[in-house]
Amino acid sequence: MSQIHVSTTINGDATEFLCEPDETLLDALRDRLGLTGSKEGCGTGDCGACSVTVNGRLVCSCLMLAAEAEDAEVTTIEGMAEGEALHPLQRKFIEHAALQCGICTPGILVAAKALLEQNPAPTETEARYWLAGNLCRCTGYDKIIRAVMDAAAEMRGEMRRAS
Amino acid sequence: MVKVAIWGSLREATEGAAEVEVEAANLRQLLDGLAERHPAIRPQIERGVSVSIDGLIFNDSWFQPVSPDSEVVLLPRIVGG
Amino acid sequence: MALDDKLGVKDRTFKIVGTRPNRPDGIDKVTGRARFGADMNAPGMLTGHVLRSPHPHARIRAIDTSKAEALPGVKAVITAKDFGHVPDDMADVLDHCLAGDKVLYDGHGVAAIAAVSPAVAKQALKLIDVDYEVLPHVTDVDAAMKPDAPVIREAGGDETVPDGMSKNAMHRFEFGHGDPETGFGEADLVIERSFRTEAAHQGYIEPNACLATLAPDGQAELWCCTQGHYAVRDMCAAILGLDKGMLRVTASEIGGGFGGKTTVFIEPIALMLSKKTGRPVKMVMTRDEVFRASGPTASTSSDVKIGMTKDGTITGAFAEFRYQGGAYPGSPVEFGAMACFAPYDLKHVKTVGWDVVTNRPKQAAYRAPGAPMAAFATESVIDELCQKLGLDPVETRLKNAASEGTKSAYGPTFPQIGVKATLEAAKAHPHYAAPLGPNQGRGVATGFWFNFGGNTCVSLNVNADGTVSLTEGNPDIGGSRASMTMMAAEELGIPYDRIRTVIADTGSLGLNDVTDGSRVTFAVGLSTIKAARDAIRVMCERAAMVWGIDPDAVEWEDGHAKPAGPNAGQFPPMSLAEIAAQASNTGGPIAGHHEVNAEGAGVSFATHLVDSEVDPETGAVKTLRYTVFQDAGKAVHPSYVEGQFQGGAVQGIGWALNEEYIYGEDGKLQNAGFLDYRVPVASDLPMIDTVILEIPNPGHPYGVRGVGETSIVPPLAAIANSVSNAAGVRLTDIPMSPPKVLEAIDAAG
Numbered sequence: 001m002s003q004i005h006v007s008t009t010i011n012g013d014a015t016e017f018l019c020e021p022d023e024t025l026l027d028a029l030r031d032r033l034g035l036t037g038s039k040e041g042c043g044t045g046d047c048g049a050c051s052v053t054v055n056g057r058l059v060c061s062c063l064m065l066a067a068e069a070e071d072a073e074v075t076t077i078e079g080m081a082e083g084e085a086l087h088p089l090q091r092k093f094i095e096h097a098a099l100q101c102g103i104c105t106p107g108i109l110v111a112a113k114a115l116l117e118q119n120p121a122p123t124e125t126e127a128r129y130w131l132a133g134n135l136c137r138c139t140g141y142d143k144i145i146r147a148v149m150d151a152a153a154e155m156r157g158e159m160r161r162a163s
Numbered sequence: 164m165v166k167v168a169i170w171g172s173l174r175e176a177t178e179g180a181a182e183v184e185v186e187a188a189n190l191r192q193l194l195d196g197l198a199e200r201h202p203a204i205r206p207q208i209e210r211g212v213s214v215s216i217d218g219l220i221f222n223d224s225w226f227q228p229v230s231p232d233s234e235v236v237l238l239p240r241i242v243g244g
Numbered sequence: 245m246a247l248d249d250k251l252g253v254k255d256r257t258f259k260i261v262g263t264r265p266n267r268p269d270g271i272d273k274v275t276g277r278a279r280f281g282a283d284m285n286a287p288g289m290l291t292g293h294v295l296r297s298p299h300p301h302a303r304i305r306a307i308d309t310s311k312a313e314a315l316p317g318v319k320a321v322i323t324a325k326d327f328g329h330v331p332d333d334m335a336d337v338l339d340h341c342l343a344g345d346k347v348l349y350d351g352h353g354v355a356a357i358a359a360v361s362p363a364v365a366k367q368a369l370k371l372i373d374v375d376y377e378v379l380p381h382v383t384d385v386d387a388a389m390k391p392d393a394p395v396i397r398e399a400g401g402d403e404t405v406p407d408g409m410s411k412n413a414m415h416r417f418e419f420g421h422g423d424p425e426t427g428f429g430e431a432d433l434v435i436e437r438s439f440r441t442e443a444a445h446q447g448y449i450e451p452n453a454c455l456a457t458l459a460p461d462g463q464a465e466l467w468c469c470t471q472g473h474y475a476v477r478d479m480c481a482a483i484l485g486l487d488k489g490m491l492r493v494t495a496s497e498i499g500g501g502f503g504g505k506t507t508v509f510i511e512p513i514a515l516m517l518s519k520k521t522g523r524p525v526k527m528v529m530t531r532d533e534v535f536r537a538s539g540p541t542a543s544t545s546s547d548v549k550i551g552m553t554k555d556g557t558i559t560g561a562f563a564e565f566r567y568q569g570g571a572y573p574g575s576p577v578e579f580g581a582m583a584c585f586a587p588y589d590l591k592h593v594k595t596v597g598w599d600v601v602t603n604r605p606k607q608a609a610y611r612a613p614g615a616p617m618a619a620f621a622t623e624s625v626i627d628e629l630c631q632k633l634g635l636d637p638v639e640t641r642l643k644n645a646a647s648e649g650t651k652s653a654y655g656p657t658f659p660q661i662g663v664k665a666t667l668e669a670a671k672a673h674p675h676y677a678a679p680l681g682p683n684q685g686r687g688v689a690t691g692f693w694f695n696f697g698g699n700t701c702v703s704l705n706v707n708a709d710g711t712v713s714l715t716e717g718n719p720d721i722g723g724s725r726a727s728m729t730m731m732a733a734e735e736l737g738i739p740y741d742r743i744r745t746v747i748a749d750t751g752s753l754g755l756n757d758v759t760d761g762s763r764v765t766f767a768v769g770l771s772t773i774k775a776a777r778d779a780i781r782v783m784c785e786r787a788a789m790v791w792g793i794d795p796d797a798v799e800w801e802d803g804h805a806k807p808a809g810p811n812a813g814q815f816p817p818m819s820l821a822e823i824a825a826q827a828s829n830t831g832g833p834i835a836g837h838h839e840v841n842a843e844g845a846g847v848s849f850a851t852h853l854v855d856s857e858v859d860p861e862t863g864a865v866k867t868l869r870y871t872v873f874q875d876a877g878k879a880v881h882p883s884y885v886e887g888q889f890q891g892g893a894v895q896g897i898g899w900a901l902n903e904e905y906i907y908g909e910d911g912k913l914q915n916a917g918f919l920d921y922r923v924p925v926a927s928d929l930p931m932i933d934t935v936i937l938e939i940p941n942p943g944h945p946y947g948v949r950g951v952g953e954t955s956i957v958p959p960l961a962a963i964a965n966s967v968s969n970a971a972g973v974r975l976t977d978i979p980m981s982p983p984k985v986l987e988a989i990d991a992a993g
């Protein structure tokens with residue numbers, strides 16, 4: 001089998017790579033492009049550690065073929081901060097101690113950003129259900145949910161802090 | 164003499180005694196003395212033990228002092244996750 | 245090592261300890277830059293993969309690797325035989341990585357391949373011919389205890405196992421004092437019940453991964469995700485016959501461990517493959533491999549009998565536990581048997597523990613290993629006694645609670661402890677008085693864990709610009725770099741952001757025990773404080789030189805050296821930065837260090853309150869409200885202490901309600917993935933409230949106790965007790981999955 005040539009856009013940059021026909025987008029990101037921020041926790045779409053957006057839609061990059069990224073707009077955790085400025089979600093995760101080991105953090109941040117783009121004022125329940133596809137084994141989710149709600153409030157221009 | 168409390172299943176090695184006495188001024192002498200006076204304890208000491216001295220757990224410190232007034236309790240070696 | 249004698253911790257006002265600064269590795273972790281186990285590559289590296297047994301128990305008659313070796317792109321194929329003889333204490337460790345004469349569980353490693361790509365490796369694995377003689381198997385702990393059970397290890401148990409027992413019983417423990425039968429005679433009510441808990445996996449999200457290079461001169465490099473890179477070094481060096489000093493192990497950022505990453509699974513294999521090929525070898529376990537071949541915790545079966553008077557006094561307590569720890573001896577049954585009654589002051593108490601082997605992967609430590617399952621059984625019976633005698637479960641526990649001077653159920657007399665404080669706090673909390681709706685119930689349970697100290701090295705270098713580099717050797721799983729930085733800043737009297745803490749490789753510091761046993765904030769913290777004091781001593785000497793006075797006449801306050809009194813001389817205080825800037829002129833670089841085998845870790849207690857709602861139609865249990873009350877000694881960074889409380893509680897909730905290893909009649913694991921092994925997700929849970937209590941540990945300068953493990957001990961029982969109060973049924977089988985709850989409700993009519 002010969003490799004497939006893929007032209008795509010990743011975090012705003014035009015990118016080309018070669019991949020195997022059965023190679024996942026996650027493997028291409030990690031092993032061919034050096035974007036190791038997306039993690040493989042399961043390889044079966046159950047843990048969400050590999051979450052990226054493709055044309056604005058949240059996907060598990062372990063469940064998508066790299067070849068399917070042709071002409072797509074892919075964003076990963078590496079594209080979340082703008083230069084020196086962290087995204088409010090990234091800042092709030094640090095402030096709220098919303099990570100312990102940090103392995104699930106990139107996927108959860110990507111998923112949470114996708115949530116707030118669709119729904120800038122989620123309820124706690126909505127946030128919990130949106131993030132139900134992202135496993136965190138360390139935190140019990142409490143501080144993650146608080147950080148997401150606080151970031152959402154800040155992004156809406158409400159400067160209140162979640163307790 | 165220091166009194167050493169022996170846990171239930173280890174009393175097979177001390178002829179049923181729940182407490183044995185050993186001449187010892189520190190932890191090393193205590194463990195050596197135990198193994199000498201009660202050779203049947205030796206396999207467990209080799210598998211690993213912790214020693215509670217006055218309520219604090221010690222694992223390795225040979226020269227931790229013990230005295231006749233100390234409460235000394237032999238325990239299976241404490242580990243964690 | 246005493247509680248701070250100089251200042252008296254109770255009177256000490258902390259400036260930094262107890263605040264909540266941002267963690268130093270925060271930006272790396274939220275931007276994807278932090279490098280975990282699988283994130284490292286090397287030029288020319290190969291990929292390593294393991295062939296695993298499809299049988300739960302079989303003799304290996306022969307392995308033919310010739311076809312695999314002939315496949316283009318395959319660079320080496322190895323089996324256990326390639327390792328030759330290993331030291332006795334490493335035999336089981338290697339056998340668990342790659343089987344010897346027999347495979348002992350579904351998923352047991354048989355051979356390993358290094359190849360140029362995963363695709364080639366997968367093809368090659370299929371070309372290895374293994375001739376198996378399939379043997380009868382047993383995966384259930386009670387079945388394995390039967391005298392006619394299939395024998396897993398011919399040698400059988402040790403001297404503690406009576407004759408005539410199954411050869412699968414490896415060891416028997418017994419603890420306690422008094423005579424429970426006498427105690428039962430004094431009781432108004434005696435309840436006897438049997439319990440079972442299924443195995444849970446630590447469920448870390450990052451699969452085990454490593455990158456190994458072993459050169460012909462015996463020098464080796466290993467990068468891996470582990471809770472203890474020194475332990476990995478020592479195990480790998482022993483298994484491969486390497487010199488410890490020649491094998492440098494670097495710990496990656498670690499994506500969760502919870503006890504599961506305290507041993508080796510693939511690291512010796514990667515080193516051997518690198519040795520054979522002369523190239524770096526990277527190995528990453530799949531999730532399926534993590535479930536099938538790395539350590540879950542033990543599954544258990546137990547019998548508990550407790551007697552109580554009408555006024556709530558426990559008169560006698562007995563418990564017998566059977567823990568299977570997979571195909572190798574060493575289940576944590578003794579810790580369950582020692583910990584379960586530790587919260588109480590009992591006159592008559594006895595516990596018995598059996599370590600049992602079955603055809604399952606070797607259990608690995610999991611957060612307070614052995615204690616949650618035992619506490620599930622004993623705390624359930626105490627709760628039932630309270631129900632039947634019409635007693636308040638918190639009051640009753642308080643009435644029986646251990647305190648300073650209590651001879652504990654496992655032997656030692658307790659020093660100052662916090663069990664009563666956790667119960668008093670629970671009693672006074674609004675949660676305990678909050679109203680409940682239909683099908684809702686409240687549960688309470690108390691738990692205990694020993695905690696641990698251990699070997700620790702810390703080095704602290706004062707830089708010429710007044711910044712400080714702190715070097716320690718314990719992988720940071722939950723924010724420990726922040727805590728160490730805080731303790732160093734507190735002691736030195738400089739701002740938190742002037743110190744950077746790094747985790748050293750095994751070549752850069754002496755032995756550091758594994759990040760386990762809730763030891764890091766206690767033992768590494770203690771060493772950090774002592775290292776800082778060592779540097780302060782040097783800085784006071786340097787100031788004394790500059791001032792031309794005696795070093796004893798200099799004291800350290802708020803980050804400055806100053807004359808100790810008017811007699812010492814009139815000199816303006818010199819800051820750390822000023823002393824550091826002159827270091828080259830006063831004798832050279834300034835550093836402090838501390839090496840110790842820290843003993844005297846303080847024990848820890850927690851009480852949990854939980855409200856559950858049971859759906860009578862489906863048997864599903866929903867956790868509505870949860871509050872953790874735990875003694876932290878002193879909370880260095882309260883956010884990360886809360887995080888430990890919350891994380892432990894939620895792991896316990898998952899274990900109580902959903903998580904289990906499911907083995908089929910064929911002895912194969914049926915749910916080796918996160919879809920079917922369901923850990924809690926965000927939508928399953930409420931916020932987890934926490935109350936941090938601070939009863940200082942006399943063994944630490946600031947009073948710190950380990951907090952990481954105790955929080956997983958009470959949840960199993962607390963939830964079972966809440967289900968009992970919500971649905972009127974006593975669940976004795978963990979997990980309390982909907983079918984089991986529904987069956988119990990239907991049976992109760």
